[in-house]
Amino acid sequence: MGWRSGLKKQVTELSQVALERLFADEKRANRIANALGTVQRGKAAFDRTQDELMRVLNFAPRSEFKKLGKQLSSLKRRVKELDEKVTRLREQRSSTIDG
Numbered sequence: 001m002g003w004r005s006g007l008k009k010q011v012t013e014l015s016q017v018a019l020e021r022l023f024a025d026e027k028r029a030n031r032i033a034n035a036l037g038t039v040q041r042g043k044a045a046f047d048r049t050q051d052e053l054m055r056v057l058n059f060a061p062r063s064e065f066k067k068l069g070k071q072l073s074s075l076k077r078r079v080k081e082l083d084e085k086v087t088r089l090r091e092q093r094s095s096t097i098d099g
Helices: 003-024 026-056 060-098
Strands: none
Touching: 003 026, 026 060
16 A cells, blocks of 8 residues: 555544544534524525626626537537548448459
8 A cells, every 4th residue: 555545544534533523512513503504505506606697798698608518528429430430441441442
């Protein structure tokens, strides 16, 4: 076992112990869960408001860029697959013509 993996294991174990102690008290665990929920709702509200403001200012909101990014990634994968198929077909055709 290398020193990195040993260190990673120790850190993981320590963080697990810390979280167990932190969440051992049910009231504290509920307060933490409520705080996290509040933060998540606040972030969602912020994102919605930001998107709305961007639309009002006639700019594309961030959510549309995320969608476009996913679509572009999907298209890249598809182009790569098609390129591989075309290459295979060319190779087959070349070997048929040569053979």
